[in-house]
Amino acid sequence: MSEKNRQGKRTARERLAEEREKQKSAEKRRRVLIVGASVVCVLGLAAVIGVVAANVGKDDGSESAGPVVVPSGAKGKDSLAIPVGKESAKSTLTVWEDFRCPACKAFETAYRPVIHELTNSGQLKVDYHLATIIDGNMGGTGSRTAANAAACAQDAGKFTAYHDVLFDNQPEETDDAFAENSKVIELAAKVDGLDTPAFRTCVEKGTHNSWVDKSAAAFRNGGFTGTPTVILDGKNIYQDQTMTPAKLKQLVQEAAKG
Template identity: 40%
Template sequence: MSKRNSQDAKRAARERLRVEREQQAKKDKRRRQLGVAGAVVAILAIAGGIGYAVTQMGSDWDKASDGELVVPEHASGENGTTVLIGDESAEKTLHVYEDMRCPACAAFEQSAGATLKEHVADGKYQVSYTMATFIDDVASGEGSKNALSALGAALDVSEDAFMEYKYALYSAENHPQESLDEFAKDDYLLDVAQEVDALKDNADFERNVEEGTFDRWALEMSEKFDDNKDGVTGTPSFVMDGEKLEVPNMPAPSPEQFTQAVEAALEK
């Protein structure tokens, strides 16, 4: 073979190799595009399924937003969303923000919740509660709203019943994991209520829980949290005279740590 023929053969071989590589690159690109498209379709299908499920779960609460607003006894303010408890002669008020499904709120209540109740009983300050329901959106479900509605039923009985029932729901024995929506079940809420003397076998309370008497009120309370003027976006949060309390070792301060933080705020 002449030198020229040998060079032509090499050029032809290189050209064939170039063409083959380009063809393979195009195949690989199409394969990647198909893979991404398939993943997007799968994600959209899953999202659509989740969206449908959430829509289904939220349908009763959509109806509640248009339902009659029944304000619990012992509530006050616009739409009954002010829950103020304690000695009216107390000079200051501690504003507490919580969500019933919130694990950090449960940790606080289990460590220093009893101390807060003692402070209020001793007249150190009044306590005002604003309850959120954002975990229902974040983790999906309706337990925050349902438990808040049940708290409304407890408040309708008495302020003490509200405090004791909230404390029982947050207890280590009764508070479910955030991913579980046990508070969405009326039976679960009623079982816990048996631990509160004022609610045990209380027919009016049970009927209000089962019929969702205070569902609309729970939604109004949730909106109050969303629009709060203290700039609170998470729970638990504590505000006195417009200033957020800096409590050590949150979300589970010792009784002494919580007391020190509160006393420092009271002295200002």
């Protein structure tokens, strides 16, 4: 074999080796990006919260119309908490959410299965509080209308299922689709037994609008930095960058054991 041919084959092998190394590096970068994205979705969502929190004080300031009508079973200070789970649970998770808030949807997507598991097993009670900061930040009334509809669902004993449906069907943050009564009523059809004349009347009359406004005011005056705000037995766990659904489950189970 001539020296020229040997050099040609060696050069070809070198190019092939270089190409394989490039492919390995690209695959490694791809895996890192996938893992990194997963961590952001599960743990902090801090960047999203930062956008929401930047104007946290700018609620829409809607004036309450009519008397405050408390949803059935609401508890806590001024009856502003909608409780889910057994009262005997040793751990309480306090969650402030806005149905138009994308970070709230991300939290629900990541943590909902564990929260449902723990509430269904009697180990955790969740107190849901409803906020309307996106109405103020982006304009519109969708946060308020959706919150009123969720309170109407609470009257029917269907809060948890409807709460989940609203987040699963959340429009883009700039799209005020939830402001339309027809939209939140349409979504009620996804919850067995919720779309009734009583529910529709509650939504269309804005029966709990003043209660929602009172809840929104409590959020503004509570010193919170954004939604979601998630507090486990007095500790803000959403600000804990090490928090995961598995860690939340561990903390609750340890408390349950006493």
